[in-house]
Amino acid sequence: MTRLPHTLLIEELTADVRPVRPLASPLRRAASTLMALALVATLAVLVASNLTQFRSLHAGREVLLMLEMAAMLATGALAITGAFFASVPGRARGWLLAPLPFFAAWLLFSGTGCYNLMISNGGTGSGQPSGDSTHCLLFILGVSALLAPAVIWRLSRAAPIDPLPVALLGGLGVAALSAFLLQFFHPFAVTFLDLGVHLAAILLVVGVTGLLNRRALIGRKLPV
């Protein structure tokens, strides 16, 4: 195949160059996206959740719950912020790892909560039938399916040159925020089985966004 000389390619590219609007900084774009998500989530919690049941369900373990939810929120927010940074060439790659310590903390705090619950029930688990965990799975998948298109649309504005880490981080962020929201609608205290289902749902969301990465992030017509 004959390669076009660089000068000719440059002439072709510059022949009908149109003005483009530079993207805002990744931090600003991440902040506006997270604020929009926070607004929707707050409305959903205020309108649809039962906060009285939520308080009574977690009475006596407020500190652990706060730590667990803070870790979930940090995982989600940092993963989405990291995805925005990873979508722009030449920005700090450290953002790719930023959510991982908080994800580990989330597992630690959740695991501790499950362990405490198991001990208080005499080492036999919470006694919840396994079928109840289906609710959690469907909640995380459903909320992620609602939030992910908006986040992916915002990320796709950058037409990432390496879409896979962007998609994985975006998926993790959306799934973590869905799990955070789930806490307000959870009908019973989290058991080990339930935690496993939460993790499976998160992995599923991350896997799907990872598989869709190129198609979802750079498949559409680009602003050139």
Add this chain to the structure above:
Amino acid sequence: MAARLEVDLLKDGKPLTVARAAINADWSALLTAAQAGDADAYRRFLGAVVPFVRTVARRRCWSEDQAEDVVQDVLLTIHRVRHTYEPGRPVKPWLTAITVRRAIDATRKRGRVSAREVFDEHAYETFADPGANQEVDKDAPKILAGMTAGLTRGQKEAIDLVKVKEMSLAEASAFSGQTVASLKVNIHRAIKKMRLDLLGKSSE
């Protein structure tokens, strides 16, 4: 210390670090102007960054030819993602990230191709007689000359450059001075005329 002195050698009367900062500011200004739609600034920017991109690409490519492919891929990518450059920020990290990514993509593509494809020169042979496997018929130039005899000069030139020499329309346009549109029209009319001539001869 000697190495440090080499790094600080003067370039055009200025220390290299100052020269590098000037280049960065210059590229940043050109790219910002290109984002605003300034074609001349965009042309100067793309022309200026080619040596830098080539240097980065060569470090990650195994052949000169592949490095040049990566340079072209980077130019196309710059065009596609030029809106992601944030005015005021250094250009080189942005440019390096794009180049490194495209070099990695090229390396992976090469790995995939070499894992699934083999080169077998005998696979192209379909007949026992070696002469029958010649891609180019020795009478082909004569036949082609006969077919193009009735064409205008512009049509002949368009057919010769685009169809015989396999130039792209842009290359043929730069070479001949014909516009891309007139090349397309000339090729279309020439093929139509040659087809009619052949049909006429075959029906006689």
